[in-house]
Amino acid sequence: MPHGLSVCRWDDKVGLRIVGVYPRNLGVSEDDMLRVFTAHAMGKPEAGFLTMTLEGTNLAVASFYTGILRGRDQFCIMLFMELDEEPRSYEEGLTLASSEIVENIGEPEFVEYMGEVFEKLKRMVELSVEQRLAKVFVDHETRLLMHKLARGGIPAEELREWLELQTGKHYPDLGLVTLPLLRSGLVEEDWINAVSDNCVFLVNDLLGARFPPEQVIKLAKGGGLNKEQLRELETRVKSFFEGYQWTEEDTIMMGQLLLDPDIYDVTKTLRRKITHKSELAGVVEKEASLDNVLRRLEQAQVITKFGANAIEVAAKDDPLIVLMADVHFESFFPEFLVLRIQERLEAKDIHPDIAKRHLELLSETYMRMREKMKERKKRKEEEEKAEEELPEMEGEMVPPPEPAEIETPEVLESAPADEEEAKRIKKEEEIARKEEQKRLKEEEKRLKAEEKQKKKDEEKAQKEEEKKRKEEEKQKKKEEEQKRKEEEKRLKEEEKQKKKEEEQKRKEEEKKRKEEEKQKKKEEKKKEKESS
DSSP states (O other): OOOEEEEEEEETTTEEEEEEEESTTOOOOHHHHHHHHHHHHHSOOSOEEEEEEOTTSSEEEEEEEOOOOTTSOOEEEEEEEETTSOGGGGHHHHHHHHHHHHHHTTOTTHHHHHHHHHHHHHHOSSOOHHHHHHHHHHSHHHHHHHHHHTTOOEEHHHHHHHHHHHHSOOOSOTHHHHHHHHHTTSEEEEEEGGGTEEEEEEOSEEEEEEEOOHHHHHHIIIIISOHHHHHHHHHHHHHHHHSOOOOHHHHHHHHHHHTSHHHHHHHHHHHHOOEEGGGGTTTSSSHHHHHHHHHHHHHTTSEEEEOSSSSSOOTTOOOEEEESSEEEEEEEOOTHHHHHHHHHHHTTOSOHHHHHHHHHHHHHHHHHHHHHHHHHHHHHHHHHHHHHHSOOOOSSOOOOOOGGGOOOHHHHHHHHHHHHHHHHHHHHHHHHHHHHHHHHHHHHHHHHHHHHHHHHHHHHHHHHHHHHHHHHHHHHHHHHHHHHHHHHHHHHHHHHHHHHHHHHHHHHHHHHHHHHHHHHHHHHHHHHHHHO
């Protein structure tokens, strides 16, 4: 079992600060805690889970780092354990508990609260199927993936890019996000050569909602409550469900409740019996924890209370605790996906190979589901039959009759009926298998035809593109030739104009020179005249 829990905060001035340690004599040094914190911070400073061993000690550690967020402190929650334990098995519990731990930092009895969290973490190593499904719904990232995958199969790389766009986070390994979906049997992955990538396919959908507690009402009618209490319970249940509307927010809150080990254990108990509060003391070890569990369930309108012999609950009464609204998280076969995949194929919005493999996986899932249903039905019939054949024991046990005294006609008569039933079931299965094979062949044929048409369209588009490209090149050459001629004409015009300007300039200079010479001769004559 784990040794203890510690919570650390990073201070930019003094470095690592230990917020709390449980138990107080944990025996892990501050240097070891700093090594864990540094291992997180050395990579990309994002929220995430990490496992490592501490050199020089006999300890392994599972830790969750809250990441660097503007305006918020950085925290690291560390769970220390023996080297032979599997730290990864605490990932779900530690990740889930981290936000609540951070919210409670600074409370007067924080260390005592850490002790409660520590005990819960030890019990959250193995979640039930129902809790795993609840966790998928509670987790924002897996809930987003479920919505996206409800449109059909998608390459893993494309899914990773889409998720990063939705959340603003970076996911170097999408497998860490899809792992809960794989473990819960909601998705399957397979390599598709046509897209050169691993693709993710939804094969079971998820439902989470409140339901009337039918089993509890049967127990109440069977003597679990008196008549007055029974009427009041039926009134309370009817009143609640008349006003109940399914919302994602309410279902997330219900999932968070079921992920608390104490609340889940109490809820499981209340599903099968009406019990006094004192009788739940063995389900939740501490009385304070039991009070907290019942308070949260009552606030969420999951349970109701009755006085021991009356409707009202007295201050010092040991009340009857009754489930008023049961919560279920279940997987179911997504029939709607078959039609949706076909629609996307017609719209050419999905690769044919991805669609084909998805339909095959859905078919395999459906056949497995049918087999399980038949097995359950057969087992139930055998149990009912065994109960009918058991003799009623009154007084002393009577020894079984001798073989000669055993009446066998009924058995002999039922054998052919059982054989006929088995033949009928086998025939139905064979028909269903052939129909499924026929449907898959038709689907494959249609996909091949679409692929052929797609290639034909692509070739046609390629030819048109080539033709268009040649026409554009021809037009471009024509335009360039026209531009070249216009440029030559412009240059000739400029040269002609330049010569004309030079000639004009030369004539003007010649005229000016003659005028100057004439003026000079005139001045010389004038001087000669004056001298004579």
